[in-house]
Amino acid sequence: MFYWLLRHWVVGPFMNRVFRPWVVGLDNIPEHGGAIIAGNHLSVIDSFLMPLTIDRRVYYLAKSDYFTGKGLKGRLVRWFFLGVGQLPMDRSGGAASSQSLSAALDKLAEGQLIGIYPEGTRSPDGKLYRGRTGVARMVLDARVPVVPCVMVDTEKIMPIGRRIPRVGRIGIRFGEPLDFSRYYNLEGDRFVLRSITDEIMVAINRLSDQEYVDVYASSVKSRVEAERRALAAGRDGR
Template sequence: MFNWLLKHWIVGPYILTVFRPWIKGMEHIPATGPVIIAGNHLSFIDSVLMPLVVRRRVYFLAKSEYFTGRGLKGALVRWFFLASGQLPIDRSGGKASEASLDSGLKVLARGDVLGIYPEGTRSPDGKLYRGRTGIARMVLEGQVPVVPCVMIGTEQIMPTGTFLPKVGRVGIVFGEPLDFSRYYGLDTDRFVLRSVTDEIMYALARLSDQEYVDVYASSAKAKRPAAARPAEAKPASA
């Protein structure tokens, strides 16, 4: 109920009026059945704008830090993210990450829409970085199509480290669904997982015209001089 009110009455109309997103390829999203929407990730506001324009409810895998804050602020942030369909994902690796990916598989098993950022984190400089193979595992285990989605201009209206977005127009482009049925049953083959992930990333690169860099975004962030890194926004606003 909260998600419906948020999308149609509280936040949705206001945001869509202010940012006036231009949209292409909405017809590529299946009207029913499980599907993964794989997106580039330029700004926190990506996770707000894209679900607002999709007719179906989109469940997003969000970093677990958003759900572990303390005090009243932490409780409010946790409630907001859970109520709006965000699911915590632990990126520390091992069993924690396995459990997080299983949460995504449960969404797909229900026949719902799952939103994922294969890069695992926001781009530090507007480029498109190497995808992590967790998305491939869910594609093959869930046996679902992937709709690539690119956000255009969101890093300009809400750069990393800012608390409030600026007024500006952004674009949202959905590509044709990607079919990986030829790989079903091979979800334990690491070479297949990498191949599926790379194909998804190349589809995003074609749609977005971003420069593709074959390293992980987290590694690129770690190598940047401290002075060049924008201050990370707090979970309540980032």
């Protein structure tokens, strides 16, 4: 109930008026049953804008930090993220991460839509980076189709580091669903996992105007951060 109030009476009207999204390929979203919507990730607002264009509810895996804040602000943030369909994702690895993924698999088993970013993090520079195989594991465990999705110009509206989005128009493209049933029962084959992931990234890349780089976005971010720290240390040493 709370989700529909937010969508139809609060967040939805505001987002549509401010960002005036244009949408292509909406008929590629299944009307019923579970499916994964795998997209590029340019801005923190991607997870809020894309679901507004679909009649069905979309659940996203969001980093667990959004759900563990202290005080009134922390409670409000947690309340909002849960209200708009975000599921906490523990990125520490091991059992904690597996439990987070189980929540998403439960939603897929219920016939819901799950949104995921195969790159694992926002693009640091607008390019499309190598996908992580967690999406392939989810595909094989849930046995659902994958709908590739591309957000357009959201990084211009709210780039990394900006707290308040600019007014401007964004776009969303949905591609034809991808069927990976030929790989069922091959969950333990790492080459299969990489093949599925790469096929998803190729489909995303074909929908977008982004340059593809076959490295992980997190590696690029780590390198940039290391260079920034080295530069800052050099300045401090002078």
